[in-house]
Amino acid sequence: MKDKLVIGNWKMNGNCEENQRLLAEALPELAAVTGVEVVVCPPFPYLAQVGAQLQGSPVSLGAQNVNAKERGAFTGEVSVPMLNDFECRFVLVGHSERRTLFGETDEMVAEKYAAALSGGVIPVLCVGETLEQRRAGLAENVIVGQLQAVASRVGGEAMAAGVIAYEPLWAIGTGESATPEQAQQIHGHIRQWLAGQLPSGTASPRLLYGGSLKADNAPALFAQPDIDGGLVGSAALEAQSFVTICRVAQ
Numbered sequence: 001m002k003d004k005l006v007i008g009n010w011k012m013n014g015n016c017e018e019n020q021r022l023l024a025e026a027l028p029e030l031a032a033v034t035g036v037e038v039v040v041c042p043p044f045p046y047l048a049q050v051g052a053q054l055q056g057s058p059v060s061l062g063a064q065n066v067n068a069k070e071r072g073a074f075t076g077e078v079s080v081p082m083l084n085d086f087e088c089r090f091v092l093v094g095h096s097e098r099r100t101l102f103g104e105t106d107e108m109v110a111e112k113y114a115a116a117l118s119g120g121v122i123p124v125l126c127v128g129e130t131l132e133q134r135r136a137g138l139a140e141n142v143i144v145g146q147l148q149a150v151a152s153r154v155g156g157e158a159m160a161a162g163v164i165a166y167e168p169l170w171a172i173g174t175g176e177s178a179t180p181e182q183a184q185q186i187h188g189h190i191r192q193w194l195a196g197q198l199p200s201g202t203a204s205p206r207l208l209y210g211g212s213l214k215a216d217n218a219p220a221l222f223a224q225p226d227i228d229g230g231l232v233g234s235a236a237l238e239a240q241s242f243v244t245i246c247r248v249a250q
């Protein structure tokens with residue numbers, strides 16, 4: 001069985017001093033966490049700083065976004081080879097803030113997923129429904145549509161090489177997490193969909209839950225059979241909260 005996975009998404013937060021302090025407090029405690037792969041995703045300008053501080057620790061570096069092109073006239077963008085230069089092991093693709101605030105479509109997300117995979121960086125595909133879609137009974141259809149867009153681009157089998165994060169939009173940054181039952185229902189559905197894509201015997205990718213995941217709700221969420229870890233936003237900015245969530249995942 002694969003280790004659980006907990007990823008901290010710092011979003012557009014931090015500075016040199018805060019990053020240093022956060023990691024100095026968290027890393028010694030994270031060194032004692034076993035059976036859990038831990039990743040932090042700082043903003044691009046801090047990849048070098050954070051990567052250097054992670055040296056010798058079991059925590060990996062990730063990025064929050066990537067452009068699908070390798071190089072060229074794309075002002076402000078960052079490519080997979082650039083992430084490789086900083087030894088990023090993971091990259092988030094299709095985070096809901098990218099989709100809603102920056103106009104990323106399913107097709108763009110699929111291109112990013114494909115580029116990350118072929119460049120050797122593990123894509124963490126974020127999917128999730130809005131509150132309106134959930135109320136209309138469309139949550140599962142929306143999520144399968146987001147997954148299918150990527151599978152159509154890379155082939156169903158390639159879904160095993162990434163990570164999938166279920167992040168209902170109504171739970172991100174709102175303080176209102178999905179209940180363990182709501183999360184498990186979607187995770188179970190994703191697992192079933194994956195089983196239809198992957199050759200039998202292929203290990204399923206890890207399925208993370210994200211959306212107001214905190215130290216106090218992590219135990220019940222991580223106890224669900226199809227939740228293999230978490231994608232953590234605001235709680236990843238506080239060392240003790242993040243460490244507790246990682247410990248709970250053990």
Ligand code: PEP
Pocket residue numbers: 009167171172173174175210211212213231232233234235
């Ligand atoms: C996120 O943005 O990936 C996230 C899960 O945020 P939060 O934990 O703050 O809801």
